[in-house]
Amino acid sequence: MDTRWHNNTAIFYARKFLRTVSGPKPLLKRVLLTVQGMGLGPDIPTYNFMDPILECKNLTHHYGERLIYENLNFTIEKGKILGLLGKNGTGKTTTINILTGYLRPTSGECKVFGEHSHSISPATKARIGFLIEGHIQYDFMNIHQIETFYSQFYPNWKPEPYFELMSKLKVGPKQKISTMSCGQRSQVALGLILAQDPEFMVLDDFSMGLDPGYRRLFIEYLQEYAKAENKTIFTTSHIIQDMERLIDDCLIMDYNRVLVQTPVRELLDKFKEYSFTDINKNGDLPTGGPIQNAERSGDLIRVFSFENHSTVESYIKNQGFATDKIIEKNLTLEDAFIGLTGKY
Numbered sequence: 126m127d128t129r130w131h132n133n134t135a136i137f138y139a140r141k142f143l144r145t146v147s148g149p150k151p152l153l154k155r156v157l158l159t160v161q162g163m164g165l166g167p168d169i170p171t172y173n174f175m176d177p178i179l180e181c182k183n184l185t186h187h188y189g190e191r192l193i194y195e196n197l198n199f200t201i202e203k204g205k206i207l208g209l210l211g212k213n214g215t216g217k218t219t220t221i222n223i224l225t226g227y228l229r230p231t232s233g234e235c236k237v238f239g240e241h242s243h244s245i246s247p248a249t250k251a252r253i254g255f256l257i258e259g260h261i262q263y264d265f266m267n268i269h270q271i272e273t274f275y276s277q278f279y280p281n282w283k284p285e286p287y288f289e290l291m292s293k294l295k296v297g298p299k300q301k302i303s304t305m306s307c308g309q310r311s312q313v314a315l316g317l318i319l320a321q322d323p324e325f326m327v328l329d330d331f332s333m334g335l336d337p338g339y340r341r342l343f344i345e346y347l348q349e350y351a352k353a354e355n356k357t358i359f360t361t362s363h364i365i366q367d368m369e370r371l372i373d374d375c376l377i378m379d380y381n382r383v384l385v386q387t388p389v390r391e392l393l394d395k396f397k398e399y400s401f402t403d404i405n406k407n408g409d410l411p412t413g414g415p416i417q418n419a420e421r422s423g424d425l426i427r428v429f430s431f432e433n434h435s436t437v438e439s440y441i442k443n444q445g446f447a448t449d450k451i452i453e454k455n456l457t458l459e460d461a462f463i464g465l466t467g468k469y
């Protein structure tokens with residue numbers, strides 16, 4: 126059946142809901158029973174709470190002939206926040222679509238709460254909150270109405286995080302979603318996800334459209350909330366400063382491969398920039414051995430490495446580079462990302 130049919134039907138019921146909330150609610154009850162029958166029934170999956178919340182094994186995906194990646198392996202343990210970082214077109218949305226069951230991988234498997242992502246049971250779906258670009262459909266409702274509407278579908282509904290976020294947004298309860306800015310709408314969507322109280326949240330580009338101040342505020346809020354409530358999060362964002370503040374672990378992808386999967390702290394402890402002046406001016410760049418990547422601006426060469434100062438220095442000298450001093454520098458996550466993936 127056509128998706129538009131579903132959308133229109135959903136909107137029809139949503140409008141009807143608004144007309145019925147103030148009086149008796151037989152129609153609402155019927156809608157709820159149907160939704161609960163579809164989604165929140167008693168079929169509890171077998172999932173051991175010690176297992177990872179998400180486990181991808183040898184995930185490989187092609188669109189037609191084109192390989193996006195091969196043998197991608199990663200897990201997310203309960204209570205962790207994992208950020209997927211990669212340049213445009215490396216396959217982040219593809220991965221999110223696979224793990225939420227919208228897309229079947231060419232091969233390999235992805236399990237969420239122990240179930241294959243392409244056949245997640247309704248009971249398990251109820252444990253996952255999913256934010257995708259596009260935000261909220263029922264934008265004819267106001268802040269208060271949409272909360273009342275959504276609350277009917279989720280048995281563990283907790284309105285507090287939603288209203289806390291809304292108060293930070295400084296929008297009144299009567300403001301319609303259709304009159305809000307892009308950033309405000311994305312926060313309404315996020316607030317509704319937090320209120321669902323899911324154990325596992327998948328947040329695709331969650332900070333899209335937010336100004337720097339509000340991004341900072343939201344990240345602090347989300348991180349405190351996730352840690353206090355022991356939530357597990359899988360997220361992507363191109364704003365790597367935000368990721369550095371939020372995530373515990375990072376998975377950095379390049380075209381067709383994973384470059385690193387590691388706790389952010391470990392990456393920033395080990396991965397360094399070493400810069401030096403190329404006295405011989407021979408125009409080359411050091412490669413191989415401990416060197417992950419190298420770049421040149423004029424006579425200044427920067428190399429990026431997981432190895433320590435003396436290992437890098439002797440390797441560079443063995444490669445024939447003459448230099449009097451090598452300067453070691455710690456990196457931010459954004460610098461480390463560029464150091465690993467290169468600028469282009």
Ligand SMILES: Nc1ncnc2c1ncn2[C@@H]1O[C@H](COP(=O)(O)OP(=O)(O)OP(=O)(O)O)[C@@H](O)[C@H]1O
Pocket residue numbers: 188193211212213214215216217218219220
């Ligand atoms: N349905 C599709 N058919 C063919 N190619 C596709 C399809 N969806 C995505 N692609 C291609 O696969 C590659 C990975 O796309 P994807 O959207 O997963 O990347 P991304 O890492 O999320 O990119 P961005 O950071 O730009 O959002 C891109 O080159 C994209 O053009």
